[in-house]
Amino acid sequence: MSLINIFDIASSSMAAQSQRLNVVASNLANADSATSSTGEAYRSRQVVFSTIQNANKNPGGVKVAGVINDPSPMKQVFEPGHPLANEDGYVTMPNVNIVDEMVNMMSASRSYQNSVDMMNTTKNLLQKTLSIGQ
Amino acid sequence: MNSKLDNLLNFHQTALSLSTARQQMLSSNIANADTPNFKAKDIDFSSVLRDALSTNSKTAGMTTTSPMHIRPGSGNIASTQTLYRVPQQPSADGNTVDMDTERTRFAENSIKYDASLTFVSGQIKNLLSVIQER
Numbered sequence: 001m002s003l004i005n006i007f008d009i010a011s012s013s014m015a016a017q018s019q020r021l022n023v024v025a026s027n028l029a030n031a032d033s034a035t036s037s038t039g040e041a042y043r044s045r046q047v048v049f050s051t052i053q054n055a056n057k058n059p060g061g062v063k064v065a066g067v068i069n070d071p072s073p074m075k076q077v078f079e080p081g082h083p084l085a086n087e088d089g090y091v092t093m094p095n096v097n098i099v100d101e102m103v104n105m106m107s108a109s110r111s112y113q114n115s116v117d118m119m120n121t122t123k124n125l126l127q128k129t130l131s132i133g134q
Numbered sequence: 135m136n137s138k139l140d141n142l143l144n145f146h147q148t149a150l151s152l153s154t155a156r157q158q159m160l161s162s163n164i165a166n167a168d169t170p171n172f173k174a175k176d177i178d179f180s181s182v183l184r185d186a187l188s189t190n191s192k193t194a195g196m197t198t199t200s201p202m203h204i205r206p207g208s209g210n211i212a213s214t215q216t217l218y219r220v221p222q223q224p225s226a227d228g229n230t231v232d233m234d235t236e237r238t239r240f241a242e243n244s245i246k247y248d249a250s251l252t253f254v255s256g257q258i259k260n261l262l263s264v265i266q267e268r
Contacts, residue, residue, distance in 0.1 A: 006161045013165035049169040059162030118161050133258040
C-alpha cells in the first residue's frame with residue numbers, strides 16, 4: 001500500500017484512454033469507406049473498459065477488455081449510379097456516428113489529462129516524502 | 135525510550151498511511167471514470183483514523199472463540215471500512231464516479247498528506263534541535 005501504486009493506476013488509465021482515442025481516430029478516418037480489403041463496408045469499432053482486479057483487493061486501474069464491432073445497423077444510402085450499389089440501388093455505408101465519436105474523443109482526452117494530473121500530484125507528494133526532516 | 139518516540143510520531147504516521155490508502159482509492163475512482171458498472175469507493179477518514187489510533191493495530195481484529203472461525207485478511211484497516219459513494223446524478227451505464235467530486239477529494243487528500251508531512255518534519259526537527267542543544 002503505497003503511493004507508488006498510483007503510478008500503475010494512472011498509467012493504466014492513460015493506456016486505456018489512448019487506445020480509445022486510437023479507435024476513435026480509426027472510426028473517423030473510415031467514416032466513408034464503402035469497401036475494405038475484405039470487400040465489406042467499414043464497421044465502426046468501440047472499446048470496452050473493465051476494472052483491473054488486484055489479488056489483494058487493492059483498488060485497481062482500468063484495462064481495455066476488448067475492441068468490439070458496433071452492433072448498430074449499417075447505413076443504406078440510395079445511390080443507383082454507385083459502382084457498389086446492389087440490385088435495389090442501395091450502397092452499404094459504415095455505421096460510424098460522427099457525433100458519438102467526437103464526444104468519445106473529448107471524454108477520452110479529459111480522462112487522459114486527469115490521469116496526467118494525478119501522476120504529477122503523486123510525484124510531488126513522493127518527492128516531499130523523501131525529504132522528511134531536512 | 136523507543137516507545138516515547140513512537141508515541142510522539144504515532145498520530146501523524148497513522149494519518150499518513152491512511153492518507154496513502156485513501157489516495158489509492160480515489161485515483162482508482164478517477165481512472166475508472168468510464169468503466170460501466172463501476173462503483174466509486176471512499177473511506178470516512180476521521181472515523182477510520184480514530185479507530186486506527188485507538189486500537190493501535192494495523193488490522194481490524196475480530197474476536198474468534200474457535201479455531202474454525204475465519205480471520206480477516208491482513209489488509210490494513212482502511213480496506214475493511216470502505217464505503218461506497220452515493221452518486222449525485224443517475225447514469226446510464228451504472229458508473230457512479232462523479233469527476234468533480236473525485237478531483238476535489240483527491241486535491242483535498244493531497245493537501246492533508248502534505249500537512250501531515252510538514253508536521254512530522256517539524257516534530258523531527260524539534261527533536262534534532264533538542265539533541266543538538268549546547
